[in-house]
Structure formats: C-alpha cells, structure tokens
Amino acid sequence: MAARAVTEGDLGAWLLKCDPRVNPELLTTAGTGVVRVTSRCVVPGYRAAMMQEGDRVLLWVSGDGRRMARGIWGLGRVTGVVDQTADRPAVPVDIPLFPSALADADLRVAGIDDLEVQRMPAGSNPSWVSRQQWADIEPLLGAAHRS
Template identity: 50%
Template structure:
C-alpha cells in the first residue's frame, strides 16, 4: 500500500487512456494565462506515464487546492504537441525538469469539482488520489462521461506565428 490514503496509483496503458490530466495548485504562486490564453508547456514527473505521453493526446487542466484563489475542478483543455523533454536547469545543483509541450487553452468558466460529483463523476484518479503527481489520467470511459460537461475541445494546434 502506498501513500497516506493506503491507495496506489495503478499502471495504465495507451489502450485505456482518454486524456492526460495535468494539475496545478494556485497557492503555489503559478499564474495561469487569462481565460482563452494558452499554456505551452507543463512540468511532469519522470516515469512510465510521462514516457507514454504523445503528440495528439488530449490534456485536461485540473486546478486543485483549497478553493480560495480558484474553484477546484477542470479549468483547461488541450493537446500534447510534442515529445516530453528535459528542460535545462538554471541551477547547477538542481536536477533538470521534464516538460511536455502542450497547447492547453484556459477556460473562461471552469467545471467545478462539485458539478462533476453531482453528475456522478467520482472515480477520476485526481478525485481518489488528490496528492498524486503530474501527469494523472482519465480513462476513455471517464472522458466520455465528462464530455457533456465540457465546452468543445480545442482540436487544432496553434498555427505558427509570422514575423
């Protein structure tokens, strides 16, 4: 048994993956882009899950925390845009971070965790293991249940900017 809850995050496969779920606690001081803005990269923990992430995979942003700065729940949708890579460390003593390139559009209005529970969505990994690391995941079945609660998925990669 792992962690304080006695629960262990189970191993997943690409066959059952509906979307990756990336978490952020606003109390950490990290600022999200404004509604409609796009996050272009996200730190992930080394491991088999980050190795499974691939271009074109769907991504969901989950805001966690105590709800003082933002309501807990889903606040962004997007896509993985490339392979996970190491970000060089700015400190010689700190390990390099793993970063996944994404096009993660911040929603103007999130889907609060309470609204998910009211819709009977109670078994997402982030609900069962809220202290888990990035990336978490959503199964194909869970994603199908989430889709009616979400705005249309941004399904395009951002066009290159012209100079």
C-alpha cells in the first residue's frame, strides 16, 4: 500500500520512529522519566519540509518488541526546522519519554489499527498521524503519557 500524502489540513501529529537495537540508550533510560529525545533523522522530502516549530510529534519505538514494547513512548513538539541540505538531515524536537509505552497492542485493542506506522512498519521518518487518528489516540494518553 502506498503512503498517503499528508496535507496541513490532515495533520494531527508527526510520528518519528526509533529502534532500540539502533538506539540502545532508550533501553537504559526508558521508564525513568529522565530522557528527552532532542533530534531524529528524517528523509529529505516534502514531509520533512512541512515540519514546523511547535508541531506535535510522537515517538514510536519499533523493532520486535523484545527489548521495549512497540508503540508510542513519547509526546512532544518540533523545536525547529529540518536542514535538508545536511548529510544526515534531522529534525530538532523535544520529546520526553513516557514511564511506559502506549503499546501497539493497546492501540489495536482500542480499534486504532490504521496508523501509517502500523500498516508500513519499515517506512521512513517522518511518518504522521491524521487529525482523526490523533483524536482517537489522545484520550488513551493518561496522566503518565501527557507532556
């Protein structure tokens, strides 16, 4: 299935993925409330160009789920624009990690099974969440999951 084009009118939040096998610092600090993700690599293109300071952004931990639960581990904001001319373009963000994940399994139980990251787990950053999907996710973010 091809990725759907995102428009400003559809955007509820950006979603940035990371894999604990590639980002092992997540393993030692997840759940402590200490870690803040401050940058994530993105693929140059129209999505990266759309990312603006203040945009809502979710952090999705991918992988096989053995090291960390697959799902949403953080909620924050984009803090600047992407320099698409850099060798490894990255978006500056401020995403505090949650004490525990809003796991993919929990999202699916709640009927949220159509996120781009769920349909195409190997897709590149940035992914996105529609306004309707955000409206479905937001109530699931309890006190432990709010930024």
